Structure formats: structure tokens, C-alpha cells
Amino acid sequence: MKRIISGLWDGKGFDIALVVVALGFLMIFAGLPLIYNVVMSFQKVDIFSLGTFARPFAGFDNYRAIFADPIFVPVMKNTVIFIVASIVGQFIIGFSLALFFTLDFPGSGYLRGLFLVSWVMPGLVVGAIWNWIFAGDFGVLNFALRELGLIGGNIFWRSDTNFSLWAVIIANIWLGTSFNMILLSVGLASIPRDLYEAAELDGANALQRFWTITLPMMRATIGAIIALGLIFTLQQFDLFAAITSGGPANSSNVAQYWAWELSFREYDFARGATISVLMIVLVMIASVVYVRSTRYEVRG
Amino acid sequence: MTLEWRNRVLVVIALGLAALYLFPLYWMYVTSLKTGSDIFATPPDFLPRDAKWGNYGYVWTSRGMASYMWNSIVIASGTTALTALLGTGCAYVLARYRNGWIDVALFLVLMLQVLPASLMITPIFVGFSQVGLLDTPRLAVILALTAKTMPFFVVLVRATFMSVPAELEEAALVDGNSRIGAFFSIALPLARNGILVSAILIFMQAFGEYVYSKSIIQSPTLQPASVGLNSFMGPNTFEWNNIMAYAAIYVTPILAVFVLLQRRIVAGLTSGALK
Numbered sequence: 001m002k003r004i005i006s007g008l009w010d011g012k013g014f015d016i017a018l019v020v021v022a023l024g025f026l027m028i029f030a031g032l033p034l035i036y037n038v039v040m041s042f043q044k045v046d047i048f049s050l051g052t053f054a055r056p057f058a059g060f061d062n063y064r065a066i067f068a069d070p071i072f073v074p075v076m077k078n079t080v081i082f083i084v085a086s087i088v089g090q091f092i093i094g095f096s097l098a099l100f101f102t103l104d105f106p107g108s109g110y111l112r113g114l115f116l117v118s119w120v121m122p123g124l125v126v127g128a129i130w131n132w133i134f135a136g137d138f139g140v141l142n143f144a145l146r147e148l149g150l151i152g153g154n155i156f157w158r159s160d161t162n163f164s165l166w167a168v169i170i171a172n173i174w175l176g177t178s179f180n181m182i183l184l185s186v187g188l189a190s191i192p193r194d195l196y197e198a199a200e201l202d203g204a205n206a207l208q209r210f211w212t213i214t215l216p217m218m219r220a221t222i223g224a225i226i227a228l229g230l231i232f233t234l235q236q237f238d239l240f241a242a243i244t245s246g247g248p249a250n251s252s253n254v255a256q257y258w259a260w261e262l263s264f265r266e267y268d269f270a271r272g273a274t275i276s277v278l279m280i281v282l283v284m285i286a287s288v289v290y291v292r293s294t295r296y297e298v299r300g
Numbered sequence: 301m302t303l304e305w306r307n308r309v310l311v312v313i314a315l316g317l318a319a320l321y322l323f324p325l326y327w328m329y330v331t332s333l334k335t336g337s338d339i340f341a342t343p344p345d346f347l348p349r350d351a352k353w354g355n356y357g358y359v360w361t362s363r364g365m366a367s368y369m370w371n372s373i374v375i376a377s378g379t380t381a382l383t384a385l386l387g388t389g390c391a392y393v394l395a396r397y398r399n400g401w402i403d404v405a406l407f408l409v410l411m412l413q414v415l416p417a418s419l420m421i422t423p424i425f426v427g428f429s430q431v432g433l434l435d436t437p438r439l440a441v442i443l444a445l446t447a448k449t450m451p452f453f454v455v456l457v458r459a460t461f462m463s464v465p466a467e468l469e470e471a472a473l474v475d476g477n478s479r480i481g482a483f484f485s486i487a488l489p490l491a492r493n494g495i496l497v498s499a500i501l502i503f504m505q506a507f508g509e510y511v512y513s514k515s516i517i518q519s520p521t522l523q524p525a526s527v528g529l530n531s532f533m534g535p536n537t538f539e540w541n542n543i544m545a546y547a548a549i550y551v552t553p554i555l556a557v558f559v560l561l562q563r564r565i566v567a568g569l570t571s572g573a574l575k
Contacts, residue, residue, distance in 0.1 A: 014479050015396070018389030022450065023405060025386050029447035030412045033423035040423060051430060097317065105310040111318050113566040117325065120501075120558050120565075122508025124526040125547045128533060129324045132331060132540045138340045140327060147343075174324065182566060237418035238510045241530060256418045263422040264515050276419035287414040291407065 037280070040273035047267050062274040071250050071258070078165055079254040082172075086236075087229040089173035091222075094180030099214075101181075102188050112185060115178035123175070127242020130171040134158055134243070161251035164244045168252055171239050176232060180225055187221030188214070227290035234283050255279050325555075332356070332544035339541050355545040363546060367521055368528035371438065372507050372550075375524055378442040379449060379506035384499050386446070387453040392487060394454065395461035413451035417511045420448070425515055437517040444512050449502045456501070456568060460494025461487065497568040500561065504554050525550045 041062050043055040066072060101112045118126070133141045134157035145151045157167040191214065199209050215222075237256055240246055246253035246261060253261070255275055263272030319326075331339055333351040359365065394406055424444050425434075433440040464487055472482040488495075510526040517523050520531075529550060532543055558565060 014483070015393045019393045019405060022386045022390030022454070023408070026409070026412055026447055026450060029424075029443055030415065030420070033420055033427055034415070036423040036427055037420070040426065045426070050426060053430070100317070101314070103310055105307045105314070107311060108314065110562070111314050113562045114318055114559075115321055116562070116566060116569075117322065117555065117558060120504050120554060121551055122510070122526055122554070124508065124510050124529045125328075125551045126324075128529055128543055128547045129328045131533060132544060133324060133327060135540070138342065138344070140344055143342070143344055174321075178321075182569065231414045235414075235416040235418075237416070238526075241510065241514070242533065256416055260418045260421065260511070260515070263425070269422055269426055272422040276422055279419050280415060283414050283416060283419075284411065287411055290414075291410050 034280070037273045037276050040270055041277045043270055045268075045270040045273070050269070058270065062270045066271055066274050066278075071253065074250060075253050075255055075258050078250075078252065079256075081165060082169055082236075082254050083230060083233045085166075085169045086172045086176065086233045087226060089169070090176040090180045090229060091225065093173065093177045095184050097177070097181045098184035098188055101185060112181070116182055118175050118177070119179045121175075123236075123238025124242050126171060126175050127239045130167070130174070130239075131158070131243055134167050158244055159248055161248055164248060164252035168239050168243050171243060172233065172236055175236075175239070176229065179232075180229065183225055183228070184218075184221065187218050191217045224290055227286050230286040231283060231290065234279060234286075328544045328547055328551075331541055332548045334541045336539065336541055352541070355541055356549060359542045359545045360549065363528065363532060363542075365525065365528070365546065365549060368523060368525040369550070371517075371522055372524035372526070374438055375441055375445070375509065375513065376503050376506040378438070379445045379509075380499050380503045382442060382446045383450050383453050383502050384495065387450045388457055388488075388495055389483075390450075391454045391457035392461050392483065392491075395458045396466060409451045409454050412447070413455065415448070417448055420444075421511055421515045424512075428516065434516065437519070437522055440516050441509070441512045444516070445506055445509055448512075449505060452505075453498050453502055456498040457491070457495055460491045460498070460568075463494075464490045493564070494568060497561065497564045500557060501565065501569065504557070507554060 042058055042060075043049075044058045044061075045055055049055045097112075097115070101108050133139055136142065136154050136156040136159070139154075139157070141157070142151070142154045145155070155163055157163045195213050195217075196209055199213060204212065234256060237260065240252065240254065240257040244252040246257045256279060259272045259275035259279065261272075262268045262275065330346065330348045332355055333348040333353065334345070335352055338345065390409075394402055394409075421444075428434050428440050428444075433443070468490070469482045469486050472486050473479070477485065508526055509524070510530070513524050514527050514530070517527070520528075529543075529546055532539075532546055537543065
């Protein structure tokens with residue numbers, strides 16, 4: 001006993017205790033729910049069996065019900081569109097901005113950091129502001145597009161089924177671009193300057209330098225950022241709640257919102273858990289890619 | 301001279317880009333100062349003429365914002381304190397050792413970091429209701445949220461501890477300090493800034509949290525400002541000036557902290573996410 005106490009005070013025991021307490025907490029509040037999620041997806045759960053662990057076993061019924069649901073295909077299609085469009089948009093704008101800010105000029109560091117404001121704001125506030133920008137008759141976006149001559153009549157971004165998903169995508173691109181840009185800037189800054197100088201001496205123009213130096217040197221960073229983009233996009237919930245609530249007629253519903261709706265609007269926790277399991281598998285795959293591409297950093 | 305001109309042109313372009321990017325924020329503040337009829341003017345007025353500061357006071361009392369903001373502060377403070385308390389030591393150990401076990405722990409932490417809250421809330425809600433945690437909804441949110449924020453905190457703070465030389469602690473041990481003493485008197489003070497910045501990031505994140513609070517907290521008197529904002533925005537709302545005033549009150553403290561600590565926040569964020 002004395003040895004344990006002195007070990008806790010003075011040896012490896014102290015370090016082990018620090019890790020065990022933290023990981024124990026994570027296991028209880030993240031690990032257990034994760035397992036419970038899988039268990040529930042194989043159970044019959046309703047509002048009456050909510051209080052007990054011993055619920056009837058349902059086999060793959062929940063999975064079958066999800067795949068057979070008429071909105072399954074549209075929701076998955078929306079999810080893919082949302083993910084791809086968000087990542088592409090955030091990446092292209094973020095990369096362009098990052099490249100621009102590599103041109104050293106006074107205040108470039110400060111101005112670049114200022115962009116990150118979009119990323120620290122509460123998602124609901126971002127959603128509220130874009131709601132107002134998107135407003136049909138009096139929204140400033142429609143006004144700007146009209147003035148530029150791009151549209152004849154007003155677009156009802158939030159209530160038109162052709163545009164509702166894109167409204168959320170635009171807001172999400174705005175939200176995530178700055179984070180992409182900052183991480184890409186870090187990657188760009190780590191490319192040795194003399195590579196560019198050597199290429200310039202050899203007569204390579206800016207475009208050639210970009211294709212033969214910048215892009216190959218950025219491969220690991222870009223891989224990590226795409227994987228992070230996928231992870232963050234699948235985490236995006238607040239903008240859907242604030243801007244469209246998945247509507248109208250599920251035209252902007254995506255998997256992560258649908259899962260929540262099933263659990264907390266229809267109280268069908270089993271089916272909510274089933275979609276969660278499916279999507280979490282997807283996130284896990286993305287994060288393995290992410291961990292692999294940052295492995296060198298992780299191992300120090 | 302030419303270099304100077306190049307710089308001037310670039311600064312102007314950069315300011316233009318920043319203005320375009322930050323326009324939504326500007327638009328929030330301008331709208332929040334307009335009257336209920338001015339916001340529907342066509343073309344819209346881009347300057348806050350005759351600012352209606354009364355909107356802020358009106359929204360604060362009519363929407364009962366004091367209670368919402370207080371709950372946001374409670375949830376954010378509780379989450380930050382618990383995260384820092386549990387996460388700092390863990391990050392320290394993960395930074396100090398390198399072996400198979402540490403790799404496994406690190407991998408677990410990274411995997412837990414990516415689980416979407418909207419997908420985890422279903423099992424968390426059901427599990428919490430079974431063990432009775434829903435009777436103390438704010439505590440329930442703090443516990444769930446800490447599990448979500450701690451991996452991120454550990455990754456950031458671990459990067460900080462890695463920059464503190466282990467030799468300093470070894471010297472302290474040689475001088476007769478205990479292991480625990482060396483941690484508290486050497487490692488912790490040296491990593492203070494990194495821990496503080498990471499804690500601020502966690503606070504901001506928890507201050508704006510929505511999914512867990514919306515799902516777990518039923519009573520409006522215990523809900524945070526994010527939930528309050530969402531219930532303010534009905535489908536047919538027209539009070540956009542008041543909604544923007546609400547949003548402005550909610551977000552301004554975060555913006556102020558961000559602008560003050562911008563450099564450190566950006567540096568802390570990038571050191572943890574990837575290098």
C-alpha cells in the first residue's frame with residue numbers, strides 16, 4: 001500500500017493515474033455511448049422501453065427500415081452533395097487566399113488571422129446571419145445578385161427546394177474557408193524558399209512552379225485538410241438547424257440531421273442510432289486517413 | 301519605391317478581401333441598429349444611419365437573455381474547467397513518453413475527437429435518461445460536452461508540453477523534487493500560455509454549443525443562448541433587426557476575446573491540428 005502511494009506521488013504511478021483518469025472519463029462518456037449506439041441499432045426502442053436495457057432484439061430490422069425509407073436515397077444524395085460541394089468550395093477559396101497571403105506584405109499575418117473569426121463564432125449565430133442574408137424579398141444577397149444582373153427575380157433560398165441545400169452549403173463554405181486557409185498557410189510556409197529560387201533561376205514561370213513545387217510539396221497537408229474537411233462537414237449540424245431545418249420537404253436534409261430528427265422529433269431512437277452507426281463508420285474511415293497523413297507529427 | 305507600391309496595392313487587395321469575407325458580420329451589426337421598417341428598404345441601407353441602440357435593451361429584456369447568457373456561461377465554464385482539469389495531465393503524459401501504449405492512447409483520443417455530436421446525442425440521451433442524469437440537465441450537457449472537447453484540448457496541449465524540455469524536469473528531480481512536484485513547479489508553469497489559449501478555444505466552442513443543449517435541456521430557464529436564438533427564429537419571422545441584435549449580444553464577447561488574443565489563438569490552433 002505504501003509503495004502504491006509513494007509511486008503515485010513520485011514515480012510512474014503519477015503519470016499512469018493522470019492518463020487513466022482522463023481516458024476513463026472518455027470511455028464512460030464517449031466510448032460507452034459509441035457501443036450503446038451499436039447495441040440500440042439492433043434493438044426495438046420506443047418511448048416505453050426507453051428506461052430499460054433489456055429491449056427486444058430486432059436483428060437487422062432497423063437497418064432494413066432505414067434502407068427502405070423513401071427519403072433514404074434523397075438524404076444520402078444530399079449528404080454527398082453537401083460534403084463534396086463544401087469541401088471543394090472551402091478548399092479552393094481557402095487555398096487561393098492562402099496563396100495570396102504568402103506574398104509578404106505589411107499586416108499580412110494579422111489580416112490573415114482575422115479571417116478565422118468565422119470559425120470561432122457559434123454555429124447558430126452564423127446560421128442566423130445567413131438566414132437574414134438569404135431572405136427572399138429583402139435579403140442582401142438577392143439584392144447584390146440583382147444589381148450584378150445575375151438574376152432576374154428573387155431566389156427564395158430557404159423555401160425553394162432547388163436552393164435550400166445550397167443555402168446551407170454557402171454558409172458552410174463561409175464558415176470553414178478560414179480554417180482551411182490557416183492550415184494551408186502553415187503548409188505553404190514550410191516549403192523551403194530555395195526550391196523556388198532554384199526553379200526561378202532555371203526559368204520556370206509561376207504556374208510551373210506551382211505545379212512542380214507547391215502542389216507536390218503540399219500533398220500531405222492537402223490530404224490531411226481534405227480528411228479534416230470531411231470530418232468537420234459531417235459534424236455540421238447547427239447550420240441546418242438554423243437555416244432550413246432540413247426542409248422544405250427534406251430537400252436539404254442530410255444524414256446527421258436526419259439521425260437527430262428521427263431520435264428527437266419522431267422519438268424513434270433505434271432508427272436514429274442506426275443512421276448514427278452508419279455515419280460514424282464513415283467518419284472513422286476519414287479520421288484514419290487524417291491520422292495517417294499527420295502521423296509524422298503525431299509521433300513527434 | 302516599386303516595392304512600396306507593390307505593398308500598398310497588396311494591402312488594399314487584402315483589405316478588400318477581408319471586408320468582403322467579413323461582410324456578414326458587418327451586416328449583422330448594421331441590421332441590429334435599424335428600425336423594424338428600415339430593414340425592409342429597397343435598396344438596403346448599408347450604413348447605420350440613426351442607430352437604434354434601444355434594440356439591444358429591448359431584445360435583452362423581451363427575450364429574457366440574461367438567463368440564456370447565464371446558462372451559456374455556466375455550461376462553457378463548467379466544460380472548460382472539467383476539460384482542463386482532466387485533459388492537462390493526460391496531455392502531459394502523452395507528450396513525455398513514447399511507446400506502444402502511448403500510441404494506442406493517442407489514437408483513441410484522435411478517434412474520439414471526430415465523432416459528430418449530432419450522431420452521439422442519441423445514445424448519450426438515452427443512456428443519461430436511464431441513469432437519471434437528465435434531472436440535472438446542465439450538468440449532463442457539461443459531461444457530454446467535455447467528452448467531446450477533451451480530445452481536441454489534449455491534442456493542442458500535448459503540442460505545448462512537447463516544446464517544454466524534459467531536461468528541466470529531470471534537473472528538478474535530481475535537485476530532490478518529487479515527480480508530482482516537478483510537474484507542478486516546472487512543466488505546468490512553462491506550458492501555462494498554451495494551456496490558457498487552448499482553454500479559451502474550448503470555452504468559445506462550449507459557449508456556442510447547440511446540439512447537446514437543445515436535445516438534453518427541456519426547461520427554457522436552463523437553456524443556453526444558442527437554443528434561445530433558434531427559438532427566436534421562427535419560419536415566418538420578420539423581426540430581423542431584433543434577431544441580429546440578439547446575435548450581436550451573443551457573439552460580441554467571443555469576437556472581443558478573439559481580436560485581443562488573435563495571434564496566440566491562431567498559433568495554438570495550427571500547432572495542434574497539423575504542422
